[in-house]
Amino acid sequence: MAAVQEGDETAFDELIRRKTPPLLQTVARITRDREEARDIVQIVFLRVWEKRQRFDSQWSPNAWIFRIAVNLAIDQVRWRRTRDQALRPLGNHLRGLKNPGARTMVELEDREVADILERLSENLTEKQRLVFLLVGVQQMGSDEVGQILDCKASTVRNHLFAARKRLRQELIRQYPEYAPAGARAEEEGGQP
Helix, strand or coil, X not given: CHHHHCCCHHHHHHHHHHXXXXXXXXXXXXXXXXXXXXXXXXXXXXXXXXXXXXXXXXCCHHHHHHHHHHHHHHHHHHHHHHHHHHHHHHHHHHHCCCCCCCCCHHHHHHHHHHHHHHHHXXXXXXXXXXXXXXXXXXXXXXXXXXXXXXXXXXXXXXXXXXXXXXXXXXXXXXXXXXXXXXXXXXXXXXXX
16 A cells, blocks of 8 residues: 555556455445446545545555445445435336346356345344445454444444344244244244
């Protein structure tokens, strides 16, 4: 990051190469749209380059970059919700016209799991969802996620605990066939 701050374009290219895949994955899960995620990640790197002189070394470069990405993704989702409310009748009609095309069984299974996780995560608060994505999917530590979300590491752990508990409850409620054996009895206060 020090080289990027000095304007080293080679270092910046390396930063882009290393950070694009995890940023794309995180932003796509927040926005639920891979194409929007690509656009947002491009904007993230533009912001990083434009604001490179402002980078504070008390932050880890990873936390700083992910904070920019998460904030942009959240802004996009909020903007889209407002826009979608106005366009909902048209969207419902167009959804019925889509053709998923031919896919392999593995792609269908992966998509089904992703769809289920997406539906389950709709029951999480925005913070719980972000913490779950950053810790559970991106394998970031509580301290780093705390920097990204501007909260304490203990708060991150609390959000993660609450998210996992809520996801488990919703999995049992909505998809009991996928719940681990005995989980329903445990959740209802009985023995497995």
